[in-house]
Amino acid sequence: MNDTADQPQLNFQEASFLLSAAKLSQLPKDEGFEVAFIGRSNAGKSSALNELTHQKQLARVSKTPGRTQLINVFCIDDEHRLIDLPGYGYAKVPTEIKREWHPLINQYLRDRHSLHGLILLMDIRHPMKTMDEQMLDWSAAIPLPVHILLTKCDKLTRNHGMQALHHVQKALKVYPDYFTVQLFSAMNHIGVDELKRTIHHWKYFAYDKKDNDTQQDH
Template identity: 55%
Template sequence: MEPDNYYRQARFLTSAAKFSQCPPDEGYEVAFAGRSNAGKSSAINVICDHRGLAKTSKTPGRTQLLNFFELDEERRLVDLPGYGYAKVSVSIKKDWQGNLATYLEKRRCLKGLILMMDVRHPLKDFDAQMLEWAAHIELPVHVLLTKADKLKKGPATASFHKVKSALKERRGDFTVQLFSSLKRLGVAEAHQRLNAWLHRA
């Protein structure tokens, strides 16, 4: 099956409000993380060519659960809670940050993390925190610089090189690419990274 068609078969599996509710820890998983306004849900939908797979919202920060999408019996994509703009109580925010930390640290089948950053505002505090976390647990990260259509080619390329240089200065297995859900830019490159992590030929 061609990679493009393969990701189209993604289907919602389950949501977990806490780590104990996650599916069995087996097979291969790749998780998607990012600030609440980084276009995470839109990117997942475009990568899977499935408009309604990950729920998008005009109110950033609505994803407070770990949402699992099944590709086949062994492989899953996971939409992690967004961070940054959610208008929720401090206690709720602490709960879901705790779930996020537990998932990243204890999920043995997790093979990689796709980290979304708005190409116009990359490497914010949360992004840096996620990169440090990933390096600590030796989890590879592929950065999608989303909303690349919002910039002209020159500034977008400049942002890409700036982030690439910054990642090289950090310890960790980090890669980066430009991405646009609106223009479907970078989808094939994202598929290649996912295929490698999900152990697909």
């Protein structure tokens, strides 16, 4: 991964809630830099966002997985945003919401020009479920860089955590080399620096979805 240490760093602690959108037309103007977070409804997405920004309540941690089916937008500054996409895979989400979810997310991932990468969260104890693999397939077809967080790694021993990491690394061999994975625990503050480095890499060495060329982002 290219070194971004000499580049201006994003101040994630400055992130603040901007809006919730039920459709793409309600999102901010499609310019600047966005990174989206997505995963199964119990993968720890809100906790990861709170850990990244060092804000305990930036993203509300719901006791009912799958409750929020809106796109939540958080602004770091005028040009940089974190996007909290609806969680998937929770049985109690109404069928009509599930039907709307697929086209909304697919359209966002495919058409959003300011989207530079997708953070895909998986519970380390249950990685690479069917919807996770579908998300990888969608992203590869766009193409869109993906960085996987194997969340809740504190729930496993170090050896079992490394085994899970190697399992996912092996599964990623059939995908583009800009698909990466790491261990993460919001509870034990594991992996946040690596996550920040990945986001900065996407900012300064953006993968262009239009022409598949790696280019410097100015």
